Amino acid sequence: MDSLETFVVEATIASEQEFYRKIIEDNLSSLKLAPAIGRIKVVLRPEDSLFQMAIILRDVGTKVTTLDIADVEAKPVAGEIIITIKKEQYMTELLGKLWERYGKANISQPDRWTVAITIDKPEEEATFIKEMMVADPRHRLHENLVDFAIRVTPEGFRVRYHLYKSNHFVFVASEEALEHEWIEEAGAMLEELIEGGKK
Structure with a gap:
């Protein structure tokens, strides 16, 4: 698997952190997405029934x-x-x-x-x-990113939100209705990844 510039998985339950990291790595590999992804951050908060993901893509080419x-x-x-x-x-x-x-x-x-x-x-x-x-590689990539996000989301998290714009992808999922602040938090995660790439 191509090495990512940033690969962060945060979970409030420590044992789930490595478990989800492995799930993400396996799915990146099976969908052959690793070359397209530069930075990724995932936050898992089971107590809130919340899964958040922010991704910055590498340049995937033109039509x-x-x-x-x-x-x-x-x-x-x-x-x-x-x-x-x-x-x-x-x-x-x-x-x-x-x-x-x-x-x-x-x-x-x-x-x-x-x-x-x-x-x-x-x-x-x-x-x-x-x-x-x-x-159009970007169109195919969008479909693959959504598929990837759904695959790595915990079972039962069927309420979902995603945004794919330019070379940024944000995904939020829950068992409950999504709270606006969760989407904002995922946006802040994305900003953190963008800033991390400028250092």
């Missing part, structure tokens, strides 16, 4: 276009576009976008590194495909 992951070539005589894959990790997203636009019947995959699209105006469509957004 990925087809040209970022493949070469695109129009073949007007053959009436097709050939896409040669350079980065395979986005293949599922690329195929999904192509199927949606051109239909599965017009797309073939002669090998794992090549996608061929049979089409009427290959030059025009090749220009579109080159600039087409294939994936």
Whole structure:
């Protein structure tokens, strides 16, 4: 697991501190989130039925276009576009976008590194495909962060609040109705992490 700049777990019951630290580490690893997270702080107060988490993310990159992951070539005589894959990790997203636009019947995959699209105006469509957004890592990261937070939250803490903005993520959960001050406390935890990174 990538080392975090800051990894703090506070619990009012000492035995739960290491237990939750291990749960968090295991889930960071299984969801492959560690490279995206720079700093994390978790506070657990069972007596208040309260779980709080603040995270500062590392830069996860920008939107990925087809040209970022493949070469695109129009073949007007053959009436097709050939896409040669350079980065395979986005293949599922690329195929999904192509199927949606051109239909599965017009797309073939002669090998794992090549996608061929049979089409009427290959030059025009090749220009579109080159600039087409294939994936947005930030969107996927948001989903994974929420999944991670829910996984590490104590059983039964079903009343939840989260905020994902810029490179910050705050999560609060409880068995009871959430108190406004708990959300403010989580915001203060985030500020503490931000300040800690400036030292």
